[in-house]
Structure formats: C-alpha cells, structure tokens
Amino acid sequence: MSELDDPVGASLHGAHAGLARRTGRVATYPADVATFCAVPADPGPDDWADLAALVGPGGLADLFTAPGTPPADWDPVFAMPGRQLVAPAPTGDVDPRVVELGRDDDAAMLDLATRTRPGPFFTRTARLGTFLGVRDGDALVAMAGQRLHPGGWVEISAVCTDERARGRGLAAVLVAAQVARTAADGGRAFLHVVDTNAGARALYARLGFTERRPVVFRGFRVPG
Numbered sequence: 001m002s003e004l005d006d007p008v009g010a011s012l013h014g015a016h017a018g019l020a021r022r023t024g025r026v027a028t029y030p031a032d033v034a035t036f037c038a039v040p041a042d043p044g045p046d047d048w049a050d051l052a053a054l055v056g057p058g059g060l061a062d063l064f065t066a067p068g069t070p071p072a073d074w075d076p077v078f079a080m081p082g083r084q085l086v087a088p089a090p091t092g093d094v095d096p097r098v099v100e101l102g103r104d105d106d107a108a109m110l111d112l113a114t115r116t117r118p119g120p121f122f123t124r125t126a127r128l129g130t131f132l133g134v135r136d137g138d139a140l141v142a143m144a145g146q147r148l149h150p151g152g153w154v155e156i157s158a159v160c161t162d163e164r165a166r167g168r169g170l171a172a173v174l175v176a177a178q179v180a181r182t183a184a185d186g187g188r189a190f191l192h193v194v195d196t197n198a199g200a201r202a203l204y205a206r207l208g209f210t211e212r213r214p215v216v217f218r219g220f221r222v223p224g
C-alpha cells in the first residue's frame with residue numbers, strides 16, 4: 001500500500017509520532033493540532049473502543065483517510081467528496097515576497113484561516129510543518145502550509161488568501177514555493193481539495209497538479 005492511501009496513518013506512525021496520542025493500534029493528534037485519526041487496515045470493535053476513549057465522548061473523529069467505517073452509534077457529521085492531487089516537479093524561482101512564518105505569526109495565521117476557511121485549522125495546526133506566507137505591510141494576506149508527512153511526501157494545506165488580496169497570484173506563488181521547498185528537501189508534495197471548491201481546483205490544475213485518487217472527507221461524532 002502506498003503511504004498516500006492512508007497519509008494520516010503514515011504520518012501519525014511516522015514523521016508525527018512525537019505529536020501523536022496513541023492507544024493500542026489507533027492514534028490521533030492533540031485536539032488543538034488536528035482531528036485526524038488513524039485506525040489499522042482491519043479495524044475491529046476493540047480498535048473503535050480505543051479510538052472512542054482517545055477522542056473522548058462527543059469528540060470529532062476525522063477519518064478521511066482511515067479504512068473501515070465506525071460503529072453505527074458514531075454519528076456522521078460530514079461527508080464531502082474530494083480529490084487527492086500530486087504535485088508536478090518544481091519550476092522557476094521562489095517569489096521573493098514569500099516568507100517563512102513562525103510562532104510570532106500564530107495569531108495572524110489563525111485569524112486568516114478563520115476568515116477564509118481553507119479547511120480545519122486550530123491553534124497549533126501550524127506545528128505540523130513549515131508555513132509560508134506573503135505580507136502586505138505588517139498584515140499576513142496569504143499563506144500555504146505543510147500538514148501530513150507520510151513517508152517522503154508532504155501535504156500542502158491551509159492554502160488561503162485574504163479576500164482583498166485574491167486574484168493577484170499569491171496562492172499560486174505560495175503553493176509553488178511549497179512544491180519547491182519539498183523537492184529541495186528530497187520529498188514530493190501532494191494535497192487534498194473538496195470537489196465543490198472549483199476555484200482551488202482550477203488553481204491546482206493550472207499549477208500542474210494531477211489527480212491520484214478520489215477521497216471522502218468524513219467526520220464522525222464519538223458517542224456519549
């Protein structure tokens with residue numbers, strides 16, 4: 001199986017093992033980092049019980065790359081069809097406006113993600129990898145981050161641009177910069193996008209990303 005078939009599991013048991021919360025054969029991230037969960041390829045009742053205990057009663061388990069379906073008393077919260085795309089080889093120089101973001105930018109990153117809603121983003125999500133941004137004066141107006149790290153792959157995530165700065169090519173230069181940085185580190189980039197996000201899909205297609213497989217973003221509420 002390719003690491004890209006279950007990038008959450010490959011990350012939680014690999015590059016992000018130091019961040020992972022684990023019980024038995026299941027794992028998840030701290031709630032202020034991500035709600036993604038990993039279960040084994042053949043999950044049984046004990047695994048789901050372990051995950052329920054780990055996430056906690058009423059907690060959200062995001063199972064978008066996990067195999068299997070949880071027990072019937074786990075309420076489906078969302079199910080959105082999407083795509084997994086892989087990056088082309090990097091081309092061109094990184095735009096000089098692109099800067100690496102740090103902990104001093106945590107509040108600005110959270111604010112930008114909260115306003116633009118690129119996907120799940122919590123107070124410590126940026127701990128998952130390198131975040132790049134573009135500022136206008138002091139204001140962070142666009143960013144693109146790294147999220148899952150399955151094997152040699154790096155997932156680009158939290159791609160977003162302030163509404164007032166859209167259409168200037170900022171997302172394009174930031175995604176291209178993440179593709180270049182990943183390649184320079186010896187890896188290859190990929191990402192996920194929901195089918196309904198036509199603008200983002202057009203952007204990634206224009207940058208040369210190609211579809212690897214369909215995915216379903218799916219979250220379940222743990223009973224209790």
Ligand SMILES: CC(C)(COP(=O)(O)OP(=O)(O)OC[C@H]1O[C@@H](n2cnc3c(N)ncnc32)[C@H](O)[C@@H]1OP(=O)(O)O)[C@@H](O)C(=O)NCCC(=O)NCCS
Pocket residue numbers: 116117118119142158159160161162165166167168169170171172173192193194197199200202203
């Ligand atoms: C999707 C999103 C990140 C795009 O950000 P952006 O900075 O506006 O993206 P870009 O400017 O690089 O490209 C967007 C459009 O601007 C156009 N554009 C690019 N460079 C341009 C330039 N120099 N001048 C004018 N227009 C330009 C592009 O042609 C593109 O148009 P099209 O895709 O409709 O054909 C932004 O709309 C956003 O934050 N959306 C909400 C969060 C989100 O959905 N994120 C993606 C999650 S997968």
